[in-house]
Amino acid sequence: MVSKRPHTRKPAALSGAFAPGDPVRVAKRPVLGHCRTPWYLRGKPGVVAAVYGRFRNPEQLAYHKPGLPALVLYKVRFAQGDLWGRYAGPAGDHLEADIYEHWLEPIT
Amino acid sequence: MEPRVNQQMSEPERKNMLRQGAKGRAVHDIGGLEFGPIDRSEHDLALWEKRTDAMLILLRDNKRRVLSVDAHRRMIESYGEQEYDRTTYYEKWLRSVRNLLVEQDVLTREEIEAKMAEVRAKHAKAGRKAAKETVPW
Numbered sequence: 001m002v003s004k005r006p007h008t009r010k011p012a013a014l015s016g017a018f019a020p021g022d023p024v025r026v027a028k029r030p031v032l033g034h035c036r037t038p039w040y041l042r043g044k045p046g047v048v049a050a051v052y053g054r055f056r057n058p059e060q061l062a063y064h065k066p067g068l069p070a071l072v073l074y075k076v077r078f079a080q081g082d083l084w085g086r087y088a089g090p091a092g093d094h095l096e097a098d099i100y101e102h103w104l105e106p107i108t
Numbered sequence: 109m110e111p112r113v114n115q116q117m118s119e120p121e122r123k124n125m126l127r128q129g130a131k132g133r134a135v136h137d138i139g140g141l142e143f144g145p146i147d148r149s150e151h152d153l154a155l156w157e158k159r160t161d162a163m164l165i166l167l168r169d170n171k172r173r174v175l176s177v178d179a180h181r182r183m184i185e186s187y188g189e190q191e192y193d194r195t196t197y198y199e200k201w202l203r204s205v206r207n208l209l210v211e212q213d214v215l216t217r218e219e220i221e222a223k224m225a226e227v228r229a230k231h232a233k234a235g236r237k238a239a240k241e242t243v244p245w
Contacts, residue, residue, distance in 0.1 A: 030132060031132070031134065033182065034178060034181060034182035034185060035134070036181075038137055038139050039132070039133045039134075039137045039138075039139065039140075040139045040140040058178040058181075061176050061178035061179065062176070062178040062179050062181060062182035063179070063182070064176070064179060064212070067178075083140070084140065
Protein backbone atom coordinates (compact mmCIF):
# COMPACT_ATOMS: atom_id res chain seq x y z
CA MET A 1 0.00 0.00 0.00
CA VAL A 2 1.26 3.41 -0.90
CA SER A 3 1.15 5.80 2.05
CA LYS A 4 -1.38 8.59 1.70
CA ARG A 5 -0.09 10.73 4.52
CA PRO A 6 0.18 14.47 3.95
CA HIS A 7 3.74 15.20 3.03
CA THR A 8 4.23 18.60 4.57
CA ARG A 9 5.45 18.90 8.14
CA LYS A 10 4.75 22.48 9.15
CA PRO A 11 5.53 23.35 12.76
CA ALA A 12 2.34 23.89 14.77
CA ALA A 13 2.04 25.26 18.30
CA LEU A 14 5.39 25.60 20.03
CA SER A 15 4.21 24.57 23.49
CA GLY A 16 6.25 21.76 24.96
CA ALA A 17 7.48 20.48 28.30
CA PHE A 18 10.76 22.41 28.08
CA ALA A 19 11.83 26.00 27.43
CA PRO A 20 15.17 27.51 26.37
CA GLY A 21 17.64 27.34 29.25
CA ASP A 22 16.09 24.23 30.85
CA PRO A 23 18.60 21.55 31.87
CA VAL A 24 17.67 18.18 30.34
CA ARG A 25 19.06 14.70 30.04
CA VAL A 26 18.77 12.46 26.98
CA ALA A 27 16.98 9.23 27.84
CA LYS A 28 19.12 6.10 27.95
CA ARG A 29 16.96 3.30 26.66
CA PRO A 30 17.22 0.62 24.03
CA VAL A 31 16.09 1.46 20.54
CA LEU A 32 13.84 -0.65 18.35
CA GLY A 33 13.96 0.38 14.72
CA HIS A 34 14.64 3.82 13.27
CA CYS A 35 15.66 6.53 15.69
CA ARG A 36 17.22 9.96 15.18
CA THR A 37 18.76 10.30 18.65
CA PRO A 38 22.45 9.40 18.32
CA TRP A 39 23.91 6.79 20.63
CA TYR A 40 26.68 9.06 21.90
CA LEU A 41 24.11 11.45 23.42
CA ARG A 42 22.13 8.85 25.40
CA GLY A 43 22.21 9.57 29.10
CA LYS A 44 24.08 12.87 28.56
CA PRO A 45 23.12 16.17 30.20
CA GLY A 46 22.46 19.26 28.11
CA VAL A 47 20.57 22.54 28.02
CA VAL A 48 17.64 23.44 25.75
CA ALA A 49 18.94 26.06 23.29
CA ALA A 50 15.83 26.50 21.11
CA VAL A 51 12.32 25.15 20.50
CA TYR A 52 11.69 24.46 16.81
CA GLY A 53 8.01 23.50 16.96
CA ARG A 54 6.04 20.32 16.46
CA PHE A 55 6.90 17.75 13.84
CA ARG A 56 5.56 14.33 12.95
CA ASN A 57 7.39 11.51 14.74
CA PRO A 58 10.12 10.17 12.43
CA GLU A 59 10.21 6.89 14.38
CA GLN A 60 6.69 6.21 13.01
CA LEU A 61 7.05 7.95 9.64
CA ALA A 62 9.86 5.52 8.93
CA TYR A 63 7.26 2.71 8.89
CA HIS A 64 4.77 4.59 6.66
CA LYS A 65 2.62 5.55 9.67
CA PRO A 66 1.14 9.07 10.16
CA GLY A 67 3.59 10.00 12.94
CA LEU A 68 0.90 11.69 15.01
CA PRO A 69 0.60 13.28 17.49
CA ALA A 70 3.38 15.59 16.34
CA LEU A 71 6.20 15.95 18.85
CA VAL A 72 8.05 19.07 19.97
CA LEU A 73 11.58 19.21 18.59
CA TYR A 74 14.33 20.99 20.51
CA LYS A 75 17.82 22.17 19.81
CA VAL A 76 19.84 20.91 22.78
CA ARG A 77 23.34 22.10 23.63
CA PHE A 78 25.89 19.70 25.14
CA ALA A 79 29.36 20.46 26.55
CA GLN A 80 31.90 18.50 24.48
CA GLY A 81 33.65 17.54 27.73
CA ASP A 82 30.46 15.76 28.88
CA LEU A 83 30.28 13.68 25.70
CA TRP A 84 33.77 12.33 25.21
CA GLY A 85 35.92 10.77 27.91
CA ARG A 86 39.14 12.20 26.53
CA TYR A 87 38.06 15.51 24.99
CA ALA A 88 41.15 17.68 24.57
CA GLY A 89 39.61 20.86 23.09
CA PRO A 90 38.83 24.14 24.89
CA ALA A 91 36.50 23.85 27.89
CA GLY A 92 33.82 26.05 26.28
CA ASP A 93 33.39 23.81 23.24
CA HIS A 94 29.87 22.52 22.76
CA LEU A 95 27.76 20.47 20.38
CA GLU A 96 24.16 21.11 19.38
CA ALA A 97 21.74 18.38 18.33
CA ASP A 98 18.06 18.22 17.40
CA ILE A 99 16.23 15.99 19.89
CA TYR A 100 12.51 15.16 20.07
CA GLU A 101 10.70 15.68 23.34
CA HIS A 102 10.09 11.99 24.09
CA TRP A 103 13.87 11.51 24.29
CA LEU A 104 14.35 14.23 26.93
CA GLU A 105 14.02 14.02 30.71
CA PRO A 106 14.09 16.99 33.10
CA ILE A 107 17.10 17.43 35.37
CA THR A 108 15.85 18.58 38.75
CA MET B 109 35.34 0.15 28.13
CA GLU B 110 37.12 0.89 24.87
CA PRO B 111 37.76 -2.18 22.74
CA ARG B 112 41.43 -2.78 21.92
CA VAL B 113 41.89 -1.75 18.34
CA ASN B 114 44.98 -2.19 16.29
CA GLN B 115 45.24 0.17 13.31
CA GLN B 116 47.13 -2.56 11.43
CA MET B 117 44.01 -4.74 11.37
CA SER B 118 42.10 -4.97 8.12
CA GLU B 119 39.33 -2.40 7.95
CA PRO B 120 36.35 -4.80 8.28
CA GLU B 121 38.09 -6.56 11.17
CA ARG B 122 38.80 -3.27 12.93
CA LYS B 123 35.28 -1.93 12.47
CA ASN B 124 33.67 -5.15 13.67
CA MET B 125 35.84 -5.10 16.77
CA LEU B 126 34.83 -1.50 17.53
CA ARG B 127 31.18 -2.41 17.23
CA GLN B 128 31.62 -5.35 19.59
CA GLY B 129 32.35 -2.82 22.30
CA ALA B 130 29.24 -0.81 21.37
CA LYS B 131 26.41 -3.28 21.76
CA GLY B 132 22.96 -1.89 21.03
CA ARG B 133 24.08 0.65 18.44
CA ALA B 134 22.45 0.53 15.04
CA VAL B 135 24.82 -0.05 12.11
CA HIS B 136 25.01 3.65 11.15
CA ASP B 137 25.11 5.05 14.68
CA ILE B 138 28.87 5.08 15.13
CA GLY B 139 29.58 8.64 16.31
CA GLY B 140 32.53 8.60 18.71
CA LEU B 141 33.93 5.22 17.70
CA GLU B 142 37.49 5.42 16.39
CA PHE B 143 37.03 4.43 12.79
CA GLY B 144 40.04 6.51 11.72
CA PRO B 145 40.12 9.75 9.73
CA ILE B 146 37.15 10.73 7.56
CA ASP B 147 37.79 10.74 3.81
CA ARG B 148 36.48 14.16 2.81
CA SER B 149 37.45 13.94 -0.85
CA GLU B 150 34.66 14.64 -3.34
CA HIS B 151 34.15 12.99 -6.70
CA ASP B 152 32.11 13.87 -9.77
CA LEU B 153 28.78 12.10 -9.60
CA ALA B 154 28.24 9.29 -12.09
CA LEU B 155 25.05 9.26 -14.15
CA TRP B 156 23.59 6.38 -12.10
CA GLU B 157 24.18 8.36 -8.91
CA LYS B 158 22.31 11.38 -10.29
CA ARG B 159 19.51 9.09 -11.44
CA THR B 160 19.29 7.50 -8.00
CA ASP B 161 18.99 10.96 -6.45
CA ALA B 162 16.30 11.93 -8.97
CA MET B 163 14.31 8.73 -8.31
CA LEU B 164 14.25 9.39 -4.59
CA ILE B 165 13.05 12.97 -5.10
CA LEU B 166 10.28 11.87 -7.48
CA LEU B 167 9.13 8.95 -5.31
CA ARG B 168 8.73 11.16 -2.24
CA ASP B 169 6.97 14.09 -3.93
CA ASN B 170 3.36 15.06 -3.19
CA LYS B 171 2.06 13.30 -6.28
CA ARG B 172 3.53 9.89 -5.48
CA ARG B 173 4.38 9.70 -1.77
CA VAL B 174 5.80 6.22 -2.23
CA LEU B 175 8.45 6.84 0.38
CA SER B 176 9.58 9.33 3.01
CA VAL B 177 13.08 10.36 3.98
CA ASP B 178 12.43 8.62 7.29
CA ALA B 179 11.56 5.30 5.61
CA HIS B 180 14.63 5.77 3.40
CA ARG B 181 16.81 6.28 6.50
CA ARG B 182 15.27 3.19 8.16
CA MET B 183 15.99 1.06 5.08
CA ILE B 184 19.60 2.28 4.86
CA GLU B 185 20.07 1.56 8.56
CA SER B 186 18.79 -2.00 8.05
CA TYR B 187 21.84 -2.96 5.99
CA GLY B 188 24.21 -5.47 7.63
CA GLU B 189 27.45 -4.09 9.13
CA GLN B 190 29.72 -5.55 6.45
CA GLU B 191 27.54 -4.30 3.61
CA TYR B 192 27.01 -0.92 5.26
CA ASP B 193 30.75 -0.32 5.62
CA ARG B 194 31.61 -1.66 2.19
CA THR B 195 29.11 0.32 0.12
CA THR B 196 29.13 3.94 -1.01
CA TYR B 197 26.57 6.64 -0.31
CA TYR B 198 24.48 6.19 -3.45
CA GLU B 199 24.85 2.41 -3.42
CA LYS B 200 23.03 2.53 -0.07
CA TRP B 201 20.42 4.87 -1.57
CA LEU B 202 19.83 2.65 -4.59
CA ARG B 203 19.27 -0.46 -2.47
CA SER B 204 16.88 1.50 -0.25
CA VAL B 205 14.83 2.87 -3.17
CA ARG B 206 14.57 -0.61 -4.68
CA ASN B 207 13.51 -2.22 -1.39
CA LEU B 208 10.97 0.52 -0.61
CA LEU B 209 9.41 0.12 -4.07
CA VAL B 210 8.81 -3.53 -3.18
CA GLU B 211 7.71 -2.79 0.39
CA GLN B 212 5.15 -0.27 -0.93
CA ASP B 213 3.80 -2.68 -3.58
CA VAL B 214 4.90 -0.56 -6.56
CA LEU B 215 7.07 -3.32 -8.03
CA THR B 216 7.63 -6.94 -7.06
CA ARG B 217 11.00 -8.46 -6.30
CA GLU B 218 10.42 -10.87 -9.20
CA GLU B 219 9.79 -7.98 -11.62
CA ILE B 220 12.99 -6.24 -10.56
CA GLU B 221 15.09 -9.40 -10.75
CA ALA B 222 13.65 -10.31 -14.16
CA LYS B 223 14.48 -6.82 -15.46
CA MET B 224 18.02 -7.03 -14.04
CA ALA B 225 18.52 -10.38 -15.80
CA GLU B 226 17.22 -8.85 -19.04
CA VAL B 227 19.61 -5.89 -18.78
CA ARG B 228 22.56 -8.18 -18.01
CA ALA B 229 21.74 -10.38 -21.00
CA LYS B 230 21.49 -7.32 -23.26
CA HIS B 231 24.94 -6.10 -22.22
CA ALA B 232 26.47 -9.58 -22.50
CA LYS B 233 25.07 -9.95 -26.03
CA ALA B 234 26.57 -6.59 -27.01
CA GLY B 235 29.93 -7.77 -25.67
CA ARG B 236 29.92 -5.26 -22.81
CA LYS B 237 31.08 -6.14 -19.33
CA ALA B 238 28.30 -6.30 -16.77
CA ALA B 239 28.85 -6.70 -13.04
CA LYS B 240 27.89 -10.18 -11.82
CA GLU B 241 27.47 -8.94 -8.29
CA THR B 242 23.97 -8.43 -6.97
CA VAL B 243 22.92 -5.98 -4.26
CA PRO B 244 21.69 -7.88 -1.17
CA TRP B 245 18.02 -7.22 -0.34
